[in-house]
Amino acid sequence: MDFALSDKAQEYLANLTDFMTTHVYPAEPVYHAWRQAKGYDNHELPPVVEELKSEARSRGLWNLFLPDESNMSVLDYATLAEVTGRSIDLAPEALNCAAPDTGNMEVLHMFGSPEQRDRWLKPLLSGEIRSAFAMTEPAVASSDATNIATSIRLDGSEYVINGRKWFITGVADPRCEILIVMGKTDPDAPPHRQQSMILVPMDTPGVEVVRHLPLFGYQEQHGHSEILFTDVRVPASNLIAEEGDGFRIAQARLGPGRIHHCMRAIGMAERALELMCTRAANRVAFGQTLAQQGVVQQQIAESRLAIEQARLLTLKAAWMIDTVGVKAAASEISAIKVVAPRMACEVIDRAIQVHGGMGLADDVPLATMYAQARAMRIFDGPDEVHIRTVARRELKPYLS
Numbered sequence: 001m002d003f004a005l006s007d008k009a010q011e012y013l014a015n016l017t018d019f020m021t022t023h024v025y026p027a028e029p030v031y032h033a034w035r036q037a038k039g040y041d042n043h044e045l046p047p048v049v050e051e052l053k054s055e056a057r058s059r060g061l062w063n064l065f066l067p068d069e070s071n072m073s074v075l076d077y078a079t080l081a082e083v084t085g086r087s088i089d090l091a092p093e094a095l096n097c098a099a100p101d102t103g104n105m106e107v108l109h110m111f112g113s114p115e116q117r118d119r120w121l122k123p124l125l126s127g128e129i130r131s132a133f134a135m136t137e138p139a140v141a142s143s144d145a146t147n148i149a150t151s152i153r154l155d156g157s158e159y160v161i162n163g164r165k166w167f168i169t170g171v172a173d174p175r176c177e178i179l180i181v182m183g184k185t186d187p188d189a190p191p192h193r194q195q196s197m198i199l200v201p202m203d204t205p206g207v208e209v210v211r212h213l214p215l216f217g218y219q220e221q222h223g224h225s226e227i228l229f230t231d232v233r234v235p236a237s238n239l240i241a242e243e244g245d246g247f248r249i250a251q252a253r254l255g256p257g258r259i260h261h262c263m264r265a266i267g268m269a270e271r272a273l274e275l276m277c278t279r280a281a282n283r284v285a286f287g288q289t290l291a292q293q294g295v296v297q298q299q300i301a302e303s304r305l306a307i308e309q310a311r312l313l314t315l316k317a318a319w320m321i322d323t324v325g326v327k328a329a330a331s332e333i334s335a336i337k338v339v340a341p342r343m344a345c346e347v348i349d350r351a352i353q354v355h356g357g358m359g360l361a362d363d364v365p366l367a368t369m370y371a372q373a374r375a376m377r378i379f380d381g382p383d384e385v386h387i388r389t390v391a392r393r394e395l396k397p398y399l400s
Contacts, residue, residue, distance in 0.1 A: 003315045009076035015059055016083050016095075023055055024087045024094065031090055032362070040219040043172035043212070045093075052094035053127055063125055065097045065260060066105060074256050075318040078263045082311070085267025088372055089221070092264065096125070098222075100133040100169050102260060103253045104180055107197070111241045111249055116199060120178050129177040132170040134200075134227060135250070139164065143385045145247060146191040150183035150229065152198055159185075159198055159239065161206075161232040167379070172212045172223020177202055181229070182250065185243045195246030199238040206232035216371040255326035258333050258380055262314045262340035265376055266307060268369050269347040273303045275364055276351040283354075296354060303347040310336070310343040331393040334386035341376035342383070348373055 005013065027048045034046040056062060063069040064080055072080075084091035092098035101124055108121040123129045140147035150163025163183055170176050178201055185196040200207065210226040212219060241249060277300060280290040290296045314336045320329035348370045352359030359366045377383050 001316060001319050003075065003319065005079060006072065006076050008070075009072050009079065012061065012064060012070070012072070012076075012080055013083070016061055016080055019056060019059060019061060019094075020083060020086065020091065023052055024091050027052055027090055028087060028365070035221065041212075043219070043221055043223050044174060045221065049090060049093055052090060053096070056094045056096075057127075061095050062127075063096050063105075065102045065256075066109065066125075068109070069125070073318075073322045074259055075315065075322050078259055078315060078318040081260045081263035082267040082270070085264030086271045088264060088268060088369065096127045097260075099257065099260070101131050103257045104131045104133055104178075106256065107180060107240065107249055107253050110252060111245070113237070115237065116240070120199065123177075130170050130173050130175040130222070131178045131180065132168050132176055132225075133182075133253075134165040134168045134179050135182040136167050137164060138166045138226070143382050145182070145195065145250060148182060148184060148195060150181065152181070152183040152185045152196055154185070154236065155233075157236050158233045159236055161198070161200065161229045161234070163229050164210075164226070165229070166226040167213060167224045168227055169224050169379075170222045171202075171209060171225035171227060172219075173221065176222075179207075179227075180240065182246050185246075189244055192247045193244035195250075196243050197240040197246045197249050198234060199240065200229075200232060200234055204232050204234060206230045215375050218368065218371060252326065254380055255321060255329070255333055258337050259314065259318045259321065261376060261380060262310070262317075262336045265340040265344040265373055266311050266314065268373055269303070269307050269310075269344040272344075272348040272351040272366060272369060273300070273307065275366065276300060276303065276347075276354045279351075279354050290354060299350040299354065303350055306343045306347060310340045313339055331390050334381075334389040337381060337386045338377075338383045338390075341373055344373035345370065345377070 030048045031046045064072065065077055084095060084097060105121060105124050108117055112121060124131060136142040137148060137150065140149055142148065153160045161181060161183060178199060180197055181200050182195055182197050184194045186194050206229060208228040210228050212223045212225050215224065280296050283290045317329055317332040317336045320332050348366055352366050352370065355364060355366065358364060
């Protein structure tokens with residue numbers, strides 16, 4: 001295995017690192033002050049992010065997640081994704097590399113018709129609009145996608161959609177114009193051929209946003225929403241690929257996306273460790289700096305060890321996607337989806353502890369980072385599902 005960055009990726013990394021230092025980190029207090037002044041129930045994009053997007057685009061730091069746009073491998077992009085995770089609210093969006101748009105763009109790029117790509121992929125690639133991916137449902141265990149109950153029924157030249165979705169990321173943002181909805185087109189087909197995906201514009205009659213759900217009591221800018229679909233009608237041409245392809249599309253969408261999520265989690269952990277070390281070096285208790293206290297030294301060392309292990313495992317998974325494909329790397333992808341967010345939660349928690357009361361406040365970004373890292377242990381499949389995948393691969397030779 002070779003984890004060395006290509007020359008192109010090294011150029012991007014130097015450019016991105018400078019962009020983070022000169023533009024993104026200074027923009028963080030501006031972003032949070034704007035949201036605080038407007039109220040966190042306001043889901044408009046703070047203007048400073050549009051300024052960052054303009055600067056990033058002028059630097060060529062745009063759509064780096066998509067190989068056909070950036071000419072980078074999944075492994076190359078992984079290191080860049082880690083850097084953006086250091087400022088999770090601003091950097092991914094500034095580079096047009098924020099979920100769920102990244103996954104939706106990958107779906108349209110891989111499976112969309114020419115008309116679908118022209119109508120929706122182009123404005124997403126240009127950062128003009130945002131999108132959402134409607135899969136999770138409140139009434140069923142959505143960790144098993146075969147449970148999904150939302151119906152997508154063909155009626156003449158239209159599909160009719162009925163169902164309820166929740167924790168749908170991005171819907172609260174006023175720029176969200178299109179949903180990719182996963183539902184059942186044939187309940188009688190084999191379990192993994194029952195689901196399909198279809199494009200539903202947000203302004204379609206029958207699409208009702210019921211509420212915006214908080215994470216740990218906090219409303220994120222893009223929001224996580226509950227949506228009710230009541231006799232929603234869209235043209236049959238809005239179906240992505242063919243009926244029954246929903247599960248296959250979901251797996252293709254989630255593979256590289258989990259690399260992105262995990263590397264961003266590692267970026268969060270790196271920043272938390274930096275904050276921890278800075279605090280430890282400057283805070284005095286019992287006649288010594290915290291950095292001189294053995295218990296704090298252990299917390300710092302354990303954090304470094306955990307970060308390095310998670311990074312190596314994630315880079316291995318990215319390398320495997322590039323060399324043998326998503327399907328062959330399924331177990332490694334599941335492993336990192338467990339390891340990286342779990343590690344980030346532990347490192348951020350230690351950093352909070354070293355900061356004391358300040359770690360719970362918004363003077364430092366640790367509390368919001370923890371909430372985001374903890375949420376990662378549920379979205380894109382909870383830990384238990386991914387552990388099951390790893391266990392099944394390990395047991396397969398013994399049970400055949």
